[in-house]
Amino acid sequence: MTLEAWGWDNDWIERQAGLGLDDAEPGRVIEQERDRWTVQTSAGAQAARHSSGAVLVPYPVVGDWVVVKPGPMPSDPLTLLAVLPRRSAFSRGAALTGATEQVLAANVDTVWIVHGLDVSPNLRRLERYLAVAWESGANPAIILTKADLAANLDEAIGEVSAVAVGVPLYTVSVEDASSVQRLKATVQPGLTVALLGPSGVGKSTLINLLAAETLTATGSVRSGDRKGRHTTTRRALFQIPGGALLLDTPGLRELRVWELGQGLASAFPEIEELSAHCRFRDCLHETEPGCAILQAVEDGQLDAERLASFRKLRAESAYEASKSDPQARAARVAEHKTAMKTLKYHPKYGGRR
Numbered sequence: 001m002t003l004e005a006w007g008w009d010n011d012w013i014e015r016q017a018g019l020g021l022d023d024a025e026p027g028r029v030i031e032q033e034r035d036r037w038t039v040q041t042s043a044g045a046q047a048a049r050h051s052s053g054a055v056l057v058p059y060p061v062v063g064d065w066v067v068v069k070p071g072p073m074p075s076d077p078l079t080l081l082a083v084l085p086r087r088s089a090f091s092r093g094a095a096l097t098g099a100t101e102q103v104l105a106a107n108v109d110t111v112w113i114v115h116g117l118d119v120s121p122n123l124r125r126l127e128r129y130l131a132v133a134w135e136s137g138a139n140p141a142i143i144l145t146k147a148d149l150a151a152n153l154d155e156a157i158g159e160v161s162a163v164a165v166g167v168p169l170y171t172v173s174v175e176d177a178s179s180v181q182r183l184k185a186t187v188q189p190g191l192t193v194a195l196l197g198p199s200g201v202g203k204s205t206l207i208n209l210l211a212a213e214t215l216t217a218t219g220s221v222r223s224g225d226r227k228g229r230h231t232t233t234r235r236a237l238f239q240i241p242g243g244a245l246l247l248d249t250p251g252l253r254e255l256r257v258w259e260l261g262q263g264l265a266s267a268f269p270e271i272e273e274l275s276a277h278c279r280f281r282d283c284l285h286e287t288e289p290g291c292a293i294l295q296a297v298e299d300g301q302l303d304a305e306r307l308a309s310f311r312k313l314r315a316e317s318a319y320e321a322s323k324s325d326p327q328a329r330a331a332r333v334a335e336h337k338t339a340m341k342t343l344k345y346h347p348k349y350g351g352r353r
């Protein structure tokens with residue numbers, strides 16, 4: 001088994017040399033559970049641990065390239081020595097207080113945002129996933145599954161196209177082998193693709209279809225609301241015939257954004273483009289005069305809900321940033337105080353001047 005099959009290339013060789021560890025053995029994390037990792041080396045998949053007391057920065061996740069040394073005994077797990085600098089990282093805000101970024105996957109080339117057509121398309125959720133996927137440094141694509149269950153396929157595709165600006169869109173179904181082949185034709189050997197989306201949308205099913213064998217377990221959805229049962233419980237990287245690497249992930253209950261920069265602009269390219277025409281360079285597109293974006297909404301060229309979605313993600317991102325940056329935090333506190341004052345004087349809340 002060569003490491004090239006798992007995405008190893010000259011750039012990784014250089015990154016390893018940059019750590020001064022070019023004699024040590026490289027490998028790729030293909031599975032992780034807390035502080036146990038499975039690392040694919042040229043000798044095959046092996047268990048790995050970090051040496052007690054050692055702090056690994058960053059903390060290795062599935063997709064990471066790491067440097068390992070063998071344990072004292074051949075039956076011992078490998079010891080993780082270092083993590084190679086990442087090319088990309090898919091992060092979300094962890095559902096904890098305080099500034100916490102949770103990296104879900106590293107060194108992903110393409111993110112497949114998976115959505116089931118057994119329910120009507122959730123465009124706001126797709127926009128959220130797109131912003132986070134762009135921010136990771138990978139290229140997103142939207143995969144609409146369960147085409148066979150769509151109430152109105154053309155309508156659904158039309159709706160999703162409106163938010164998939166500059167992003168490939170594929171429709172697949174277990175009942176249509178050619179739809180799976182079309183998707184398979186877009187991946188090459190060594191390419192790492194992460195499948196992300198809520199539980200029950202068919203991420204694991206799609207991996208098995210592309211591999212033409214059962215690599216990962218699938219489970220039924222609840223008949224009432226068609227929600228999944230969180231069948232996949234850990235992230236794992238699989239190699240499929242033809243050579244692409246597919247990363248199966250547990251369904252996400254919610255996708256909290258981490259700090260968004262370019263990712264937000266890339267998910268809303270038409271808003272980014274229009275903002276060049278706003279009167280003020282630092283226009284927030286809220287109430288400013290001469291705002292090209294507010295004008296576009298008024299003229300019916302931009303969907304008001306799309307602007308609302310952009311603002312919501314921007315606010316969430318600013319909030320995450322404020323947790324780690326004292327200056328941003330101070331600005332948020334001041335804003336909150338002003339809002340409270342405004343409320344206090346609002347007739348509805350019984351305020352007196």
Ligand SMILES: Nc1nc2c(ncn2[C@@H]2O[C@H](COP(=O)(O)OP(=O)(O)OP(=O)(O)O)[C@@H](O)[C@H]2O)c(=O)[nH]1
Nearest residue numbers: 146174200201202203204205218219230231232251
């Ligand atoms: N009719 C139909 N059912 C599908 C299709 N794709 C997946 N399913 C079904 O959807 C259910 C959920 O599929 P999974 O692959 O387990 O979904 P998942 O996204 O991996 O879910 P989690 O692992 O819980 O995150 C299974 O019963 C699949 O058989 C499809 O194209 N058509």
Ligand SMILES: [Mg+2]
Nearest residue numbers: 203204231232
């Ligand atoms: Mg699954």
Ligand SMILES: [Zn+2]
Nearest residue numbers: 278283285291
């Ligand atoms: Zn503006």
